[in-house]
Amino acid sequence: MLERRDxxxxxxxxxxxxxxxxxxxxxxxxxAAAGDHPLNFYLWGAMGGTAMIGLGLALARPDRRVLAMPGxxxxxxxxGSLATIGVKQPKNLVIVVLDNAHYGETGMQPSxxxxxxxxxxxxxxxxxxxxxxxxxxxxxxxxxxLLHAGEGPILVNARIGAEDTPRVLPLRDGxxxxxxxxxxxxxx
Amino acid sequence: MHSPTTIETSWPDAIHxxxxxxxxxxxxxxxxxxxxxxxxxxxxxxxxxxxVLTTEEEGVGLVxxxxxxxxxxxxLMQSSGVGNCINMFSLLRNCGFGCVILVTMRGxxxxxxxxxxxxxxxxxxxxxxxxFLTYRIESADMVDDIVGAGCDMAFDGNLQxxxxxxxxxxxxxxxxx
Numbered sequence: 001m002l003e004r005r006d007x008x009x010x011x012x013x014x015x016x017x018x019x020x021x022x023x024x025x026x027x028x029x030x031x032a033a034a035g036d037h038p039l040n041f042y043l044w045g046a047m048g049g050t051a052m053i054g055l056g057l058a059l060a061r062p063d064r065r066v067l068a069m070p071g072x073x074x075x076x077x078x079x080g081s082l083a084t085i086g087v088k089q090p091k092n093l094v095i096v097v098l099d100n101a102h103y104g105e106t107g108m109q110p111s112x113x114x115x116x117x118x119x120x121x122x123x124x125x126x127x128x129x130x131x132x133x134x135x136x137x138x139x140x141x142x143x144x145x146l147l148h149a150g151e152g153p154i155l156v157n158a159r160i161g162a163e164d165t166p167r168v169l170p171l172r173d174g175x176x177x178x179x180x181x182x183x184x185x186x187x188x
Numbered sequence: 189m190h191s192p193t194t195i196e197t198s199w200p201d202a203i204h205x206x207x208x209x210x211x212x213x214x215x216x217x218x219x220x221x222x223x224x225x226x227x228x229x230x231x232x233x234x235x236x237x238x239x240v241l242t243t244e245e246e247g248v249g250l251v252x253x254x255x256x257x258x259x260x261x262x263x264l265m266q267s268s269g270v271g272n273c274i275n276m277f278s279l280l281r282n283c284g285f286g287c288v289i290l291v292t293m294r295g296x297x298x299x300x301x302x303x304x305x306x307x308x309x310x311x312x313x314x315x316x317x318x319x320f321l322t323y324r325i326e327s328a329d330m331v332d333d334i335v336g337a338g339c340d341m342a343f344d345g346n347l348q349x350x351x352x353x354x355x356x357x358x359x360x361x362x363x364x365x
Contacts, residue, residue: 019256021253041256045275045278045279045282046248046249046252046275046276046278046279047275048245048249048276049245049246049248049249049252049276049279050249051249052246052247052248052249052250052253053249053250053252053253053256053279054253055239055249055250055253056214056249056250056251056252056253056254056255056256056257056259056261057253057254057256057257058253058257059214059237059239059253059254059257059259060213060214060253060254060256060257060258060259061257061258064257078245078246078249080241080242080243080246081242081246081249083242084239084240084241084242084246087239087240088237088239174279174282174283174284175282175283175284177283178255178256178283178284178285181256182255182256182258185256185257185258186258
């Protein structure tokens, strides 16, 4: 099992111009804990939408790499998105699912992945070019390579521990998060 | 057989022309009979990435992602699809993402299927409660004006605009061959 903060921090080392969309809840806190950045589009809601925001962004900016990082509950809520992404085949999109097999924000109820529903098989069935599960911190460097150079669409099922981590709260004003991102990505 | 007249087949072209004019680059949709010609026009347009969705809710995320990347996006859906989007619409309102949704109406004028009525009859109200400006089009001669104004308002002001294409405009669904 991965320790989520350490794993996300390692993924974002030398992130360069990577565009990052973390899902609501702990994924957003993990990305904030790794260091605030204007090219983070923090989500505080829109559960189920993280992967599709990643797709819209990847299609709009084929010259940049996009990381969408939902939790398992977020991905499951928008499960059809995997099929939609499979149709479009964005080469620059990587989805890293922070899968603790639980709904952390609501009291740690078990999610579908706890019952063995396999996100890797689902992604491959949806014509993702690559899908793999990782559970050891030594694998973070390989995942980081996929983020920057792998041919998408790629899904990485990151099996993280279900331990509680302190909340790290970034910007919450949606207009401010959006405007900061757009200005950083498209300088005047 | 229903034989569409010239004016009936030209309104999707007028919508597509406004998509081109304001530079819409992504169009998300769930396949729909009323939108079939507009969908074909978008698919055939090399300037537009067409994204077929499994549920309309996915399109809301698509619009937000496109806008973050500097592109304008529109969604095409049936009135029933509006109900599938309600919570996700908060993303548009909360962050101020400009968006145009073209909604083909079911469950109103001449509807043969009562199962379409519950959602069709509350579609416009749901959109308003979700933060959208709504405009209704009853006839083909209104399309150019309203779609043009709607696109301008959405993208000049980062507003959420929904344009309802009435069942009277798109024609009753032909149930028998």
